[in-house]
Amino acid sequence: MAEPVRARRLSDHEGQTLVRLVRRGRHDSVRVRRALMVMASASGTPVRAIAQLVAADEDTVRDVIHAFNERGLAALDPNWAGGRPRRITSGDEDFIVATAATRPEKLGRPFTRWSIRKLAAYLADNPTRVVVIGRERLRQYLREHKISFQRTRTWKESTDPRREAKLDRIEEVTTRFPNRCFAFDQFGPLSIRPHGGSGWAREGRPERRPATYRRDQGVRYFHGCYSLGDDQ
Structure with missing residues (x-):
């Protein structure tokens, strides 16, 4: 016994x-x-x-x-078990962050920015890596990786095919005639205002998008260049 x-x-x-x-x-x-x-x-x-x-x-x-x-x-002290294994791996987290920071149109989606619902739906059904995750947990992951919803920034860039030739000419004239004064003027629509979009990006680093100033109907620009000084 x-x-x-x-x-x-x-x-x-x-x-x-x-x-x-x-x-x-x-x-x-x-x-x-x-x-x-x-x-x-x-x-x-x-x-x-x-x-x-x-x-x-x-x-x-x-x-x-x-x-x-x-x-x-x-x-x-009880020796509790570790609980249910993680459903989201570190690789899945990296994929979530990379997807959120990518514009939807680049991934074949017909919209310009992600919402939490659209992002979760894409992650659950995409050809690269399937990640099934709830909206609230997705929002927490983005916050943990310092991904926030921000407005994009824009910049202007010349599309003139003779841009380099004109800049070379300006540089030549200003070099040969250092005392000459130049005045540049432009007149066009008074209400040109670029409208930046918005999307998910790392905090303090919003995505930069080119500003669109193209107007195909009813808008004309006048550019003037004046040289003030002795004729040479």
Whole structure:
């Protein structure tokens, strides 16, 4: 017949620690219940009575007593499992960030910017890497990687095919005649205002988009260049 399970003799430190936990702790906490099991067993209370005292299974009480005899007070802390494995890997996170920072039209989508709903739908159904993720968790990932919804910035760039030749001429004249004064003027629509879009980008680094100043109907520009100085 096997000997009954019983906690070993407590040291002064172990006894004081267990008493302090039971007196000051909440009796519904795991550590307090385990401390009660050990104290009761060390005083000679059988396993069945301890199980009724703490409303636990007898096998659970035996496991706690065995763990205490082997590891001491460390047995009061439960060794919880790691939980469910991660569904989103580090590679998935990188793909989420890269996709959010890419304009949708570049990925074959017929719109100019992502919403959380559209981004989550694309991630769940794309030819590159399928990532199934909820909207709120997606929003948290973007925030963790410092991706925020920002307005894009624009810049103007000349499309004149003779741009380089004109710049060379201006540089030549200003070099040969350093005292000459030039005045440049342009007259066109008074309400030209580039409208930047918006999209997801890293904080402080919004995407830059070229400003569109092309007007195909009813708009004409007048460019003037005046040379003020002696004729040479």
